Amino acid sequence: MSQVKIDKVCKKFGDFEAVKNFSLEIQDGEFIVLVGPSGCGKTTLLRMVAGLETVTSGEIFIDEAQITHMPPKKRDIAMVFQNYALYPHMNVYKNLAFALKLRKMPKPEIKETVKKTADLLGIGDFLNRFPNQLSGGQKQRVALGRAIVRQPKVFLFDEPLSNLDAKLRGSMRAEILDIHQRLNNTSIYVTHDQLEAMTMGTRIIIMKDGAIQQNGTPQEIYNNPVNKFVAGFIGSPAMNVMSCTIKEETGNLMAVNKGMNLTIPAEKTTGLTSYIDQDVYLGLRPEHISDLAGNATKADNSTFKAFVRLVEPLGSEQLIHLEAEDQRFIARIDPRSHITYGETLDFQAQMASATFFDGKTEERIV
Amino acid sequence: MMADQTIQKINRLLFYAILIFIVTVFFFPFMWVAFTAFQDAVNAGAVPPDLLAPPTLDNFRQVFEEGGFISCMINSTIVVALTLTANLIVSLPAAYVIARNRQNWMMFLILFMQMAPWITLLLPWYIIFKKLGLYDTYIGLVLSNLTFMIPFTIWLMLGFFEDVPVEVEEAAWLDGCSHLGTFVRIVVPLVKGGIITITTLGFMFCWNIFLFPLVLSGYGTKTLPVFVYGFMDDNQLDFGPLAAASLLTMLPVIIFVLINQKYFRQGIAFGGGK
Numbered sequence: 001m002s003q004v005k006i007d008k009v010c011k012k013f014g015d016f017e018a019v020k021n022f023s024l025e026i027q028d029g030e031f032i033v034l035v036g037p038s039g040c041g042k043t044t045l046l047r048m049v050a051g052l053e054t055v056t057s058g059e060i061f062i063d064e065a066q067i068t069h070m071p072p073k074k075r076d077i078a079m080v081f082q083n084y085a086l087y088p089h090m091n092v093y094k095n096l097a098f099a100l101k102l103r104k105m106p107k108p109e110i111k112e113t114v115k116k117t118a119d120l121l122g123i124g125d126f127l128n129r130f131p132n133q134l135s136g137g138q139k140q141r142v143a144l145g146r147a148i149v150r151q152p153k154v155f156l157f158d159e160p161l162s163n164l165d166a167k168l169r170g171s172m173r174a175e176i177l178d179i180h181q182r183l184n185n186t187s188i189y190v191t192h193d194q195l196e197a198m199t200m201g202t203r204i205i206i207m208k209d210g211a212i213q214q215n216g217t218p219q220e221i222y223n224n225p226v227n228k229f230v231a232g233f234i235g236s237p238a239m240n241v242m243s244c245t246i247k248e249e250t251g252n253l254m255a256v257n258k259g260m261n262l263t264i265p266a267e268k269t270t271g272l273t274s275y276i277d278q279d280v281y282l283g284l285r286p287e288h289i290s291d292l293a294g295n296a297t298k299a300d301n302s303t304f305k306a307f308v309r310l311v312e313p314l315g316s317e318q319l320i321h322l323e324a325e326d327q328r329f330i331a332r333i334d335p336r337s338h339i340t341y342g343e344t345l346d347f348q349a350q351m352a353s354a355t356f357f358d359g360k361t362e363e364r365i366v
Numbered sequence: 367m368m369a370d371q372t373i374q375k376i377n378r379l380l381f382y383a384i385l386i387f388i389v390t391v392f393f394f395p396f397m398w399v400a401f402t403a404f405q406d407a408v409n410a411g412a413v414p415p416d417l418l419a420p421p422t423l424d425n426f427r428q429v430f431e432e433g434g435f436i437s438c439m440i441n442s443t444i445v446v447a448l449t450l451t452a453n454l455i456v457s458l459p460a461a462y463v464i465a466r467n468r469q470n471w472m473m474f475l476i477l478f479m480q481m482a483p484w485i486t487l488l489l490p491w492y493i494i495f496k497k498l499g500l501y502d503t504y505i506g507l508v509l510s511n512l513t514f515m516i517p518f519t520i521w522l523m524l525g526f527f528e529d530v531p532v533e534v535e536e537a538a539w540l541d542g543c544s545h546l547g548t549f550v551r552i553v554v555p556l557v558k559g560g561i562i563t564i565t566t567l568g569f570m571f572c573w574n575i576f577l578f579p580l581v582l583s584g585y586g587t588k589t590l591p592v593f594v595y596g597f598m599d600d601n602q603l604d605f606g607p608l609a610a611a612s613l614l615t616m617l618p619v620i621i622f623v624l625i626n627q628k629y630f631r632q633g634i635a636f637g638g639g640k
Binding site: 078 | 531533534536537538539540541542543544547552555556558
């Protein structure tokens with residue numbers, strides 16, 4: 001297994017800069033997830049690591065060896081593609097054996113390695129089938145097998161689960177993780193699905209417009225998003241972000257907008273004193289909004305009234321879509337609470353868990 | 367219910383009647399040639415034909431006794447084999463590069479060159495080929511065939527190459543294959559249908575082409591269509607030997623098409639129409 005170093009890499013397509021001054025160090029055995037909206041440059045970056053796209057400037061290293069301009073075949077990298085990219089004219093065995101054959105591995109050894117890989121992925125029974133005789137999940141397993149079979153230095157995954165249905169996606173996610181834990185390979189995984197990023201990555205890189213927005217563990221990113229974009233991108237449902245103004249009332253700082261007048265706890269005020277009378281964004285995760293379970297007397301400076309627009313019962317929880325004076329947001333509520341459409345109720349914001357972003361730069365304040 | 371069944375029967379009957387009529391119209395020239403080839407000098411070409419006349423092999427005997435048939439067949443085989451091989455070597459990479467780079471203007475330019483009537487090319491070619499020492503050579507005939515075959519092949523193969531997913535090639539590169547290796551091991555097998563189609567069409571075209579060999583070949587490289595033409599002169603038509611020679615010339619094409627017809631049909635359906 002190997003380390004990967006991406007140093008100040010840029011990629012331009014004409015005047016359009018797809019990847020901007022991107023630097024990243026990936027340690028041996030890490031499972032890095034690059035996540036971001038479509039067109040953010042994550043796939044372009046992956047393709048540059050693979051050697052399928054030229055690098056405009058900057059350098060890429062694998063284990064100290066400079067590979068920036070090396071052809072793909074010399075990089076010893078395996079890639080799993082979104083559309084599987086299996087060789088249609090070869091059966092599963094030949095698909096898996098292709099790379100080994102090119103390396104002039106002796107036939108008995110090829111047979112043994114392919115069998116071992118096929119058993120690992122549970123595709124041993126399909127070795128004689130052609131790709132068009134396999135289901136989506138089986139094809140994806142073969143694609144994984146083709147990557148694993150030659151034990152490359154680095155694994156690249158380009159949205160490998162996008163073509164699968166939701167149920168299969170869940171099981172394949174677990175399977176990829178299981179394989180990673182068994183082989184402990186250095187992996188770079190590209191996805192636009194934040195759920196995949198959160199559940200799979202030992203480290204997540206959030207990208208936007210060709211640049212890194214945040215680099216951290218899933219929990220770090222979830223709890224401490226560096227800006228409004230990251231806050232809105234990670235989490236399902238995403239963090240509720242509302243505009244408000246910071247006011248000072250009777251020695252307390254308040255987050256004020258049309259529908260809310262919320263006291264900011266003392267531990268959060270440090271960075272906010274310089275924002276008095278200025279517009280900021282208040283971020284609240286859905287789980288940080290709770291209902292008062294019908295107890296209106298509990299209403300205080302951390303509560304607000306909201307109209308229930310929609311109730312989504314999910315079994316273990318319910319998502320309540322709320323509206324307070326043109327501001328819409330979602331609360332994650334205990335399924336035992338009896339909340340129905342059309343009610344106007346009191347809800348509590350757990351302001352100790354709130355995040356504030358600068359109104360102009362959208363960077364995190366506190 | 368009964369009325370519906372009767373209408374269905376009439377429809378089926380009409381369908382087969384039309385089918386038989388069309389097949390007869392298309393097959394008539396072939397059937398006429400085949401029939402005439404086995405008739406003696408009196409009955410060959412007679413109108414109306416004497417369908418009860420006993421068949422004879424005299425015409426075939428005459429074709430072989432005339433001399434030159436075997437050597438012309440060898441010449442045709444050499445020219446066709448060289449043309450088809452050279453065509454694939456040149457056209458496949460060219461079509462692949464155009465398909466991958468989406469150079470539509472280049473495609474137009476290639477087809478534009480085909481818009482000139484062949485007859486207008488003959489005189490300049492004759493002069494050029496004479497000067498270059500290519501007159502009455504296999505290379506000369508192959509080159510003349512390639513001027514049509516290459517643009518046609520590129521045009522037909524474009525659709526096939528465009529259908530090969532780029533990711534499959536990229537996967538091969540990452541597996542350790544060179545660009546050339548990927549083209550040969552991955553891309554070419556995936557366009558097999560197109561290659562068989564173009565080879566079949568090319569075989570039919572090159573085997574039967576008459577105009578270029580008539581002008582560009584001499585005694586040494588005379589091909590079968592020119593040989594067949596030898597049975598016609600200003601004074602008379604030798605119907606019997608002409609039909610026998612034509613039938614013998616047709617046979618390799620028929621066999622070749624029958625062998626490849628499955629892929630040929632697929633190729634026509636999925637290829638150049640794109």
